[in-house]
Amino acid sequence: MNKKVKGNYEKLAQSTGLRFDEQSGLLYGYRNGFSFMLYALNENAPYSLTAAVSARRGGEPLSKEECKQFVKEHKKVVSLVQNGYVITMALANTGNQEKLKETLDDGLNAMINFLRTNGFENCCQTCGNPGETETVVAGNAYMQLCPDCFARMQQTQALDSGQKKRRKENLLGGIVGALIGSLLGVACIVILGQLGYVAALSGLVMAVCTMKGYDLLGGKLSMKGILIGVVLMGIMTYAGNQLDWAITVAREFEVDIATAYRAVPLLMEEEVIEAGAYWGNLALVYVFLLLGAVPTVRSIIKNQKDEELFYRLGSGSMQ
Secondary structure, eight states: OOHHHHHHHHHHHHHHTOEEETTTTEEEEEETTEEEEEEESSTTOTTSEEEEEEEESTTOOOOHHHHHHHHHHOTTEEEEEEETTEEEEEEOOOOOHHHHHHHHHHHHHHHHHHHHHTTOEEBOTTTOOBSOOEEEEETTEEEEEOHHHHHHHHHHHHHHHHHHHHOOOOHHHHHHHHHHHHHHHHHHHHHHHHTTOOOHHHHHHHHHHHHHHHHHHHSSOOHHHHHHHHHHHHHHHHHHHHHHHHHHHHHHHTOOHHHHHHHHHHHHHTTSSOHHHHHHHHHHHHHHHHHHHHHHHHHHHHHHHHHTOEEEEEOOOOO
């Protein structure tokens, strides 16, 4: 979360009586008997907020007709859905701070009135027991839990974390897995190249498949594995570009691909292959590798950190 968005979230929390958790980027609070969590589903649209509450009315969930009617009656609400005990309301996107506060206040008040009118009460989203709940951050998930469910989940989380830490990394297996995965990236480069395209898709496929391959056969993906994967991506991207040219040469001169592959540098020296075209194409392939690899690696590192997150924020207090 960048500083500007963080600052705006802090102001929004202060002006609406919410609390803001900087580590998760979550807005949360308690109003008129209901515990709310507010978050952006997409970090690229930080002001498109979703409000979630865990509530029940006996064993009867919201009907589609009730949800449609609620959205129809409230212009600032984009959608209302229920999954299990969790009811989520998507609010209209706005970058204006005053309008965002107004949208949020109006949306929460409308949702509270709607829930109360239809016989809902706050409950734990896991066991469904009614009563006040506490907001819990568990990896990339936000939850409303009763004390008993939180204690059980905390114990399970501790066991899972211990098992992950004890898991050994198979370096050789990881390298083999990354190599296999990178071959899919090479295939993507070649296929797109033969179709006359150089696309960011090839970089994304190369990055995802290489890292996933290391993780699957290596048992875990450490920073060492990420570095190995990055180096391998660079090497295999060059090989993919070379193979793309070799296939073209093999077709034009009617020779086998192995011979054509070895002949590419010689053909460049003889200016049969234009050096500018070759290096320009290679540069584009590497640019698109960066476009695919950088966000992929950043996402992997972030997700690994997020997996370790497990803490309780409390119920909050909304005026």
